[in-house]
Amino acid sequence: MEQNKTLLNLENVWKIYKMGEVEVPALKGITVTIKKGDFIAIVGASGSGKSTMMNLIGCLDIPSKGRILLKDRDISQLNESDLASFRGKTIGFIFQQYNLIPTMSAFENVMLPLEFQEIDDKIASKRSMDILRFVGLEDKIDYLPTQLSGGQQQRVSIARCLATDPEIILADEPTGALDSVTGKNIIEMLYKFWEDEGKTIIMVTHDQNLAKYAHTIIELKDGEIIKTQNNQVN
Amino acid sequence: MKIYKCLKIAINMVTHSKLRSWLTIIGIVIGVASVIALVSIGNGMEAGINDELSGLGGNIITITPGYSKASGMGMPGHGPSSGSESVSESDAILGRNDVQALKSIPELAYIDTNIKGNAYVYYFGKSAQLTVTGVDQSVWSYVTTLEILEGRLLDPADQNVVVIGYDLSRNYFDEPIGINKILTIEEKSFKVVGILDEGSGMSSNGLSIYMPLQSAYQVLDDKTKNEYDSITVIAKDSADIDSVVAKIEKKLDIVRHVNTIDDKDYTVISMKQILEQISSVTGMITLFLGFVAGISLLVGAVGIANTMFTAVLEKTKEIGIMKAIGARNRDIMLIFLFNSGLVGIIGGIIGVFFGIVASYLLGGGLMSTPRGDSIETVVSLEIVVLALFISVVVGISAGMIPAYQGSKLKPVDALRYE
Ligand SMILES: Nc1ncnc2c1ncn2[C@@H]1O[C@H](COP(=O)(O)OP(=O)(O)O)[C@@H](O)[C@H]1O
Ligand SMILES: [Mg+2]
Numbered sequence: 001m002e003q004n005k006t007l008l009n010l011e012n013v014w015k016i017y018k019m020g021e022v023e024v025p026a027l028k029g030i031t032v033t034i035k036k037g038d039f040i041a042i043v044g045a046s047g048s049g050k051s052t053m054m055n056l057i058g059c060l061d062i063p064s065k066g067r068i069l070l071k072d073r074d075i076s077q078l079n080e081s082d083l084a085s086f087r088g089k090t091i092g093f094i095f096q097q098y099n100l101i102p103t104m105s106a107f108e109n110v111m112l113p114l115e116f117q118e119i120d121d122k123i124a125s126k127r128s129m130d131i132l133r134f135v136g137l138e139d140k141i142d143y144l145p146t147q148l149s150g151g152q153q154q155r156v157s158i159a160r161c162l163a164t165d166p167e168i169i170l171a172d173e174p175t176g177a178l179d180s181v182t183g184k185n186i187i188e189m190l191y192k193f194w195e196d197e198g199k200t201i202i203m204v205t206h207d208q209n210l211a212k213y214a215h216t217i218i219e220l221k222d223g224e225i226i227k228t229q230n231n232q233v234n
Numbered sequence: 235m236k237i238y239k240c241l242k243i244a245i246n247m248v249t250h251s252k253l254r255s256w257l258t259i260i261g262i263v264i265g266v267a268s269v270i271a272l273v274s275i276g277n278g279m280e281a282g283i284n285d286e287l288s289g290l291g292g293n294i295i296t297i298t299p300g301y302s303k304a305s306g307m308g309m310p311g312h313g314p315s316s317g318s319e320s321v322s323e324s325d326a327i328l329g330r331n332d333v334q335a336l337k338s339i340p341e342l343a344y345i346d347t348n349i350k351g352n353a354y355v356y357y358f359g360k361s362a363q364l365t366v367t368g369v370d371q372s373v374w375s376y377v378t379t380l381e382i383l384e385g386r387l388l389d390p391a392d393q394n395v396v397v398i399g400y401d402l403s404r405n406y407f408d409e410p411i412g413i414n415k416i417l418t419i420e421e422k423s424f425k426v427v428g429i430l431d432e433g434s435g436m437s438s439n440g441l442s443i444y445m446p447l448q449s450a451y452q453v454l455d456d457k458t459k460n461e462y463d464s465i466t467v468i469a470k471d472s473a474d475i476d477s478v479v480a481k482i483e484k485k486l487d488i489v490r491h492v493n494t495i496d497d498k499d500y501t502v503i504s505m506k507q508i509l510e511q512i513s514s515v516t517g518m519i520t521l522f523l524g525f526v527a528g529i530s531l532l533v534g535a536v537g538i539a540n541t542m543f544t545a546v547l548e549k550t551k552e553i554g555i556m557k558a559i560g561a562r563n564r565d566i567m568l569i570f571l572f573n574s575g576l577v578g579i580i581g582g583i584i585g586v587f588f589g590i591v592a593s594y595l596l597g598g599g600l601m602s603t604p605r606g607d608s609i610e611t612v613v614s615l616e617i618v619v620l621a622l623f624i625s626v627v628v629g630i631s632a633g634m635i636p637a638y639q640g641s642k643l644k645p646v647d648a649l650r651y652e
Contacts (some may be wrong), residue, residue, distance in 0.1 A: 060558060061646040081562040088560020099555045099649070103250035115239045116560035160559065 007071060007168065007200055008034040008057060014065035015052050015223075026052040028223040029066070036167070039194050040202045041214035048220040050204045051172055057202060058170045059087045071167075088116050092161030094171035094190075098153040100145040106132065106156045107141040113164045124163075131159040135189060151182035158189060169193075171203040175210060187213055235565040244572030248580075251545070255577060258541040262581025262628070263588060265531030266621045270589025270613060272527045275596060276520025278611040283512050292506040293469040294377070295479060297336075297486070299326035301498040326499035328462040335485040336465065341473040346370045346377040347447060347462040351454035355443065356418035357407045364402070366419065366443045368450020368457075377466050380444075385413045385428035392446050397428035401440025419443070420453045475506045534581065535628040542574045542636035553640050554648025563641040570637030571630055578629015582622045589613070589621070 015027040026049045034040060034057075042050050055061040056068055059075050068075050070090065078086060092113075093099075100109045107128055114124035132138055135155040145153050154174060161169055171190065175183030191213050194201050203214060211217050212231065219227040248255045328347075336345050349368045354361050369378070371388035378387070380397075387397060396417060403411045403426075411417065417424050424445060432440070451459055469478045482502050492498050546553070553566055590613050597611035 055646050058558070060649065061644070081564065084557060084560055084562040087558070093558050095649075099551070099558075101552055101555060103246055108246075112556070113559040116235045116556070116562075116565060118236055164560070 005036045006033055007036045007038075008032075009069040010053075010056070010066070011069070012066040013053075013056060013063045013068060015049070015056060015061070016064040026223050027056070027063075030223075030225060032218065032225070034168075034200065034202065036200055037198050038200050038202075038216060039191075039214045040216045040218060041211040042202065042204045042218050042220060043206070043208070043211050044220035046206075049223040050220055052223075053220070054170055054172045054202070054204055057168075058091050058093060059083055085117070088113060089164065090167050092164060092166035092169045094154070094157055094161050094169065094174045096173040096176040098145070098150075098157045098177075100153055100156055100160070102145050105142045105144055106137060106148065106159075109145070109156055110159045110163050113160060117164065128159070128163055131163050132156075134162070135159045150178050151185065154178060154182075154186055155189070158186065162193065167200060169199055169201045171201065173204050173206065175205065175207065180207075180209075183207070183210065235561065235568075237568065240565055240568040241572045243569050244576055247545070247549070247569070247573050248576050254541055254544070258537050258577050259581040259584065261534035261537035262531070262578060262625055263534075263585040265527070265534035265628075266582050266585025266625050267589040267592055268530050269524060269527040269621050269624075270586055270617060271592040271596060271611075272523035273520055273617050274589070274593035274611040274613045276516060276523050277614055277617070278593075278597060279516040279519065280513060281612045282610050283509055283516060292504070292509060293471065293473070293475060294379070294505040295467050295469060295475070295482065296503055296505075297328060297332070297465040297467070297482065298463070298501050298503075299328050299499060301326075301501050327458075328465055328500065330460050331489045332465065332486060332500075333462075335489045336467060336482065339478070339481055339485060341469050341478045341481065342467045343470045344373040344376045344468040346373045346466045346468075347464075348466060349447065349450050349454060349457050349461075349463045351450075351457060351463075353420045353443075353453050357411060357415075358409045360407050362406070364441055364443055365439070366445060366450060366453055368447040368454070369444055371446045374444070377468050381431040383429050383431040385426070387428055388444065388446060392427070394422065394424050394449055395427045395445065396424045397430060397444045398426055399430050399440040399442040400432040402443070403429045406441060417443075419445075420455075422449075422453060424449070475504050479504050479507075531624065531628060535632045538574050538577055538629055538632035539636065541577070542570060542633045543639075545573065546570060546636045546640040549640070550643060550648050550651040553643050554645050554651065557643070557645040558649060566643075567637045567641040570640050571633050574633025574637070575626055575630045578625045578627075578632075579622065581629070582625025585625065586618050586621055590618075 010030050010032045013027055013030045014025065017024040017026055030053060042053060044050050052061075056063055057070075059068075059070065059078075062068075062076050070086075073086075075083065075086075100106075101112065104112070107125075110128040110132060111124055114127065119127075129138070129141070132141055135158055137152060137155055137159065140148060140152060143152075145156070148156065154177075158174075161171075169190070174190070175186050178186065187210050190201060190203070193199060201214075203210075205211050215231045217227075217229045217231060218225055219229070333345060333347060336342060347370050351366060352363050353366045355364045355366075369388065371392050372390040375387040380387075382397075383400060385397070388395065396419075398411060398417075411426055411429075413426055413429065415426050417426060430440075430442070445453070451457055457463075467482070469475055479502050486492070486500055486502070487498075490497075490499060553561075556566065593611040593613050
């Protein structure tokens with residue numbers, strides 16, 4: 001596994017939201033380098049800019065100032081449609097609110113990103129089945145999100161994220177809506193995946209216990225990085 | 235994303251918002267159904283006219299004295315339409331010379347000379363002024379489109395007999411008039427030999443009285459022998475009506491010394507021309523009905539647009555999710571276009587079904603002519619295909635702007651939407 005290869009560069013990134021006349025700086029000059037195989041936890045108080053940073057890393061938004069280089073490509077230079085397919089292939093999202101499509105079954109939800117990538121149906125459905133088995137939901141594939149518990153929904157969303165075999169997994173408070181036991185299960189699932197597959201994971205969390213799984217912890221305050229701490233991986 | 239996958243997602247969206255989809259579909263159903271039903275009435279009217287054309291024989295040509303330059307619609311036997319420049323009937327007459335000229339035209343099969351006027355009719359102590367038509371009984375039965383209900387038409391040997399209209403026989407006088415009853419017309423006695431069918435013929439009047447020409451000259455004493463109010467001729471089946479009409483005009487121009495249009499003092503009109511004129515009127519009616527129905531289709535389209543705007547708003551978060559997991563703008567656009575197109579085509583199919591049902595019901599006697607016949611309705615394949623095509627186009631174009639808006643949403647903003 002070629003570690004140490006730079007995957008993502010944030011160079012003096014600013015994000016300023018305009019609320020009418022008022023300008024809200026959510027990020028103030030963030031500079032981070034993320035290497036392949038990193039497991040990073042972003043911590044900080046509510047409103048400190050964690051989600052804003054995740055959205056920028058995930059190419060869901062573009063910075064007001066500064067540059068973001070994803071695999072040496074400046075994301076501000078890509079057009080909508082290139083950005084969308086680049087994002088689809090490179091990045092997998094896990095959201096706090098699961099964000100499943102409510103009218104689609106677990107299986108269909110997992111299939112969806114593969115369908116956007118126009119992957120052959122046979123391959124895609126085998127892949128989806130395998131991943132759903134990995135997250136322990138092989139007997140729930142035809143359930144709609146509303147028929148699943150929160151933990152099960154989050155596992156579907158993890159399956160959807162992993163289905164495309166993304167290089168970077170972005171998880172914004174993935175356990176925020178779950179009880180601590182379920183939350184721990186979810187994190188361990190991610191951790192196992194990180195260990196086995198050598199994926200890059202960036203996770204936002206409030207929970208210090210969960211942050212411990214990461215080997216780098218970045219702490220944000222008022223849009224600035226106030227601490228970067230390297231964990232001895234246990 | 236492959237196009238059929240976008241369609242699949244669109245179908246998923248339509249089936250998961252059933253109530254709203256159906257309400258929108260109803261709008262299109264009403265529009266399409268009314269287009270089909272109303273246009274089928276129009277088409278039915280045209281088909282009915284064409285039916286009458288073959289029934290009446292388009293090969294009937296009527297010559298009347300007088301001429302109007304603004305010659306519009308005219309009915310056989312009613313004289314020319316009363317335009318400002320018409321030559322009054324008392325100036326112009328049709329006579330033996332005209333008949334001779336007509337006889338020299340080989341394409342003509344029969345020539346029936348008619349006079350028409352009002353006379354007092356007595357029956358069972360009551361009297362009334364009615365229209366009496368004198369016909370050449372030797373050819374009348376070949377020329378007329380009237381149909382007999384009881385008795386018979388006039389025979390060449392007949393004298394002092396009449397054929398009367400249905401209404402006159404049934405309920406005009408206190409007593410019904412049956413076959414072999416005697417009517418007194420201007421102090422002469424006539425035996426009823428035939429009663430016409432109700433509503434037979436195109437211009438039939440239920441109160442008409444038909445009698446041999448020679449008897450009519452006696453009854454209508456202001457008429458001069460060998461002068462006619464109209465001449466009805468029948469062209470041979472093989473003949474081209476328009477050229478026969480031209481030939482008749484050429485011959486009559488010669489015998490009547492007509493050199494310019496200003497001299498013209500007679501009118502030749504064929505049933506074919508009349509039916510063509512009626513056809514063009516019914517064509518316009520069909521167009522108008524279609525237009526009216528089209529407006530309701532437009533209202534349906536506005537309904538689709540409205541629903542799609544709502545759907546895009548409601549699906550904002552899902553659009554954000556899809557974009558986050560790799561949907562391109564084009565994919566989102568297609569999904570919503572398919573959604574609105576589906577609503578259009580489903581509405582179209584159901585609308586065609588109800589339109590056909592409605593047109594059968596209308597044709598089945600819910601609607602009828604003043605004469606009591608039911609109006610035939612005709613649903614043509616063309617209108618069905620057209621209606622389906624239009625409903626898809628309407629659906630897709632109504633979804634265009636909402637779909638575009640949805641596709642342009644920024645992923646972050648869409649994901650934040652609750
Ligand atoms: N779309 C937005 N428009 C305006 N202000 C925003 C928007 N998103 C976030 N903010 C503001 O930016 C700051 C950082 O927000 P966020 O990144 O969501 O924080 P966190 O995820 O750490 O709680 C907050 O003050 C928040 O109110
Ligand atoms: Mg947040």
